[in-house]
Amino acid sequence: DVVSPPELLDASAAGFAFGVATSAYQVEGGVREGGRGPSIWDTFSHTPGRIPSGDTGDVACDHFHRFEEDFALLAALGVSTYRMSIAWPRVMPDGRAINREGLRFYHALFDRLLELGIEPLVTLYHWDLPQALEDEGGWRNKSMIVPAFSRYAAAMFTEFGPKVKVWTTFNEPATFVFIASDLGIHAPGRCSHREICAEGDSLREPLLIAHSVLVAHAHAVAALREQSGAGGTCERCRVGMVNCIKLAAPMNASRDADWQAAQWRMESELGIWTDPLYFGDYPRSVVLASGDLLPPFSAEERSLLKGSADYFGLNLYTAQFAAARFSRPNAADMGVMATSSAELNGEEGDLIAQWRETTGAAAGPREPVGEPGPTGWLFAAPGALRTTLNWVAQRYGQRTEVIVTEAGWAGMRESSELPLRIALDDQDRIAFLFEYVRAAVQARVVDGVNVSGFVIWSLLDNFEWNNGFGQRFGLVRVQYDDGLRRLPKASFSWLQRLISNATAQHTGARALLRRTAQ
Numbered sequence: 001d002v003v004s005p006p007e008l009l010d011a012s013a014a015g016f017a018f019g020v021a022t023s024a025y026q027v028e029g030g031v032r033e034g035g036r037g038p039s040i041w042d043t044f045s046h047t048p049g050r051i052p053s054g055d056t057g058d059v060a061c062d063h064f065h066r067f068e069e070d071f072a073l074l075a076a077l078g079v080s081t082y083r084m085s086i087a088w089p090r091v092m093p094d095g096r097a098i099n100r101e102g103l104r105f106y107h108a109l110f111d112r113l114l115e116l117g118i119e120p121l122v123t124l125y126h127w128d129l130p131q132a133l134e135d136e137g138g139w140r141n142k143s144m145i146v147p148a149f150s151r152y153a154a155a156m157f158t159e160f161g162p163k164v165k166v167w168t169t170f171n172e173p174a175t176f177v178f179i180a181s182d183l184g185i186h187a188p189g190r191c192s193h194r195e196i197c198a199e200g201d202s203l204r205e206p207l208l209i210a211h212s213v214l215v216a217h218a219h220a221v222a223a224l225r226e227q228s229g230a231g232g233t234c235e236r237c238r239v240g241m242v243n244c245i246k247l248a249a250p251m252n253a254s255r256d257a258d259w260q261a262a263q264w265r266m267e268s269e270l271g272i273w274t275d276p277l278y279f280g281d282y283p284r285s286v287v288l289a290s291g292d293l294l295p296p297f298s299a300e301e302r303s304l305l306k307g308s309a310d311y312f313g314l315n316l317y318t319a320q321f322a323a324a325r326f327s328r329p330n331a332a333d334m335g336v337m338a339t340s341s342a343e344l345n346g347e348e349g350d351l352i353a354q355w356r357e358t359t360g361a362a363a364g365p366r367e368p369v370g371e372p373g374p375t376g377w378l379f380a381a382p383g384a385l386r387t388t389l390n391w392v393a394q395r396y397g398q399r400t401e402v403i404v405t406e407a408g409w410a411g412m413r414e415s416s417e418l419p420l421r422i423a424l425d426d427q428d429r430i431a432f433l434f435e436y437v438r439a440a441v442q443a444r445v446v447d448g449v450n451v452s453g454f455v456i457w458s459l460l461d462n463f464e465w466n467n468g469f470g471q472r473f474g475l476v477r478v479q480y481d482d483g484l485r486r487l488p489k490a491s492f493s494w495l496q497r498l499i500s501n502a503t504a505q506h507t508g509a510r511a512l513l514r515r516t517a518q
């Protein structure tokens, strides 16, 4: 019998926990209900000019009132996992004092998910910092924010530990640190102007924040470990961090320097977050290149950080080429560099410039890889997922569990001017997801990477940050101008079929094995 590729895909994807994702500010709405306090995203979206479309998350998908309906969609899809986030300002309006009403809202959500047999994968921080804490310096104020975040985390583990077993501390620090505090196009919108950056050096502040975020992660995980033992309130709980990367691909694959440039970008953009979780410290290349802009970890922090992830959460959307800007053969070998930025000048000084460029601080030559979509940044590059999964396994060990926590596509023909019939027939999203799931299957089955789950962004069209409601990532369309009606797209039915086939074949294969064994 010839097995057609889709069937093969179904069979091999059988072991994946499939899921879909959302985040609080992007879907909930109800920003002034249930005792919720303001977050930096409320402030940001209500500041004229910040979000070009003028959109805000005030109502968003109104998930706050419609979660029952949305969870019925999850059940119909057949996913085993639902990735979502808790809005810190909903459970702690000022970032510190508990709001019981907020807790009740999330209890209701988790109860319903568990009734449906769906495992919640819960992010503590998907960018919606309580405004009150921002007023005290936010992530720039390490001695304030680290204890505040770990108290919040500990309170959530205690409260929801019996219901939620898989936790994420942070979603994509790279995005909220560099995009928000450097480019200034995400909340709180810092440093879009040089004059508000310390010493006019736009990297100092993001690197200081990066450091605070990692230390806050380490302390939150320590709090979880105290509760996750036998008999603890968060018994058998697991925790990790979610990071994103645009895979860096060498522009000229036969040029060593381009491979080094690509590796450098992987280390400075992904390794900067994930090396500390596995090795207890930043990549050497990052430490050398950033000099005194990046605060070092104390010995205690290093030991808290090392081993602080039970799984590797990977958001992988796309890829970009990397090319060395230096003709000197070992220019990208950071081992030769001075350790303080003050010592760096001349050619080495250029490496700092390159570092800025590769971290997104300045626009640089970053040719996209793949097929363009409507967003400007998201090009379909399924091979990037397989390669990145292999990069992770090589660097952190083949047994490192990886969950693809996000992959998704904004549709080409989903704008509101087009007839619904066309907008709902999202064949481009199906093609994208098919290739990405297959890439993850190949990483697992062929390459032996320990990929355990595949979560699609997103269940619903939602508030796409600085792009407002214009970019639609949902498997389900939300009719913003027609009562927020939910309309499943073609990709919804496609995923439904994929999951039920995969499950059936998994069950079938197990039954067969049992019979053979007898």
Ligand code: PNW
Pocket: 023, 026, 171, 172, 175, 244, 245, 246, 315, 317, 318, 377, 406, 457, 464, 465, 473
């Ligand atoms: C993610 N990249 O951000 C976020 O986690 C979601 O909240 C968001 O809605 C989704 O992607 C779609 O944009 C990303 O440059 C931002 O590769 C940038 C990238 C990836 C993910």
